[in-house]
Amino acid sequence: MKVVIIFCVSSFYDDLKKIYQNSNVEAYSEFDVKGFTRKYDKDGAATNWFATSKEYYDSIATFAFLDEEKGFGLLNQISKFNKELDCCSPMHAYMLDVEKFI
Numbered sequence: 001m002k003v004v005i006i007f008c009v010s011s012f013y014d015d016l017k018k019i020y021q022n023s024n025v026e027a028y029s030e031f032d033v034k035g036f037t038r039k040y041d042k043d044g045a046a047t048n049w050f051a052t053s054k055e056y057y058d059s060i061a062t063f064a065f066l067d068e069e070k071g072f073g074l075l076n077q078i079s080k081f082n083k084e085l086d087c088c089s090p091m092h093a094y095m096l097d098v099e100k101f102i
Helices: 010-022 068-084
Strands: 002-009 029-036 056-066 092-097
Touching (some): 002 010, 002 068, 010 068, 056 068, 068 092
Antiparallel strands (some): 002 092
16 A cells, blocks of 8 residues: 655645546545745745745645555656646655555
8 A cells, every 4th residue: 555645836736636536536635734945046036936925835735545556647647747837836746655554
């Protein structure tokens, strides 16, 4: 069993829900996250355009417990989304082994 954890800015939340649906993931959990950055360009602006107007940016974290095949399918959908993205805040996804569960 795997756990897939995905972080995205709130602006891409609807896209993430579609990715879950297209990947046939029937259940997942989510929570709101405030992301902070200390990366600035030479003019002093935050390098992530979602964070330019405040000290943090609103994002979403989700996780789902999946078999390996479905996990790789979900990661492929995230990768495809990021490749088609024309801005600077891609989704971040991680697939980890679940060693034990009760």
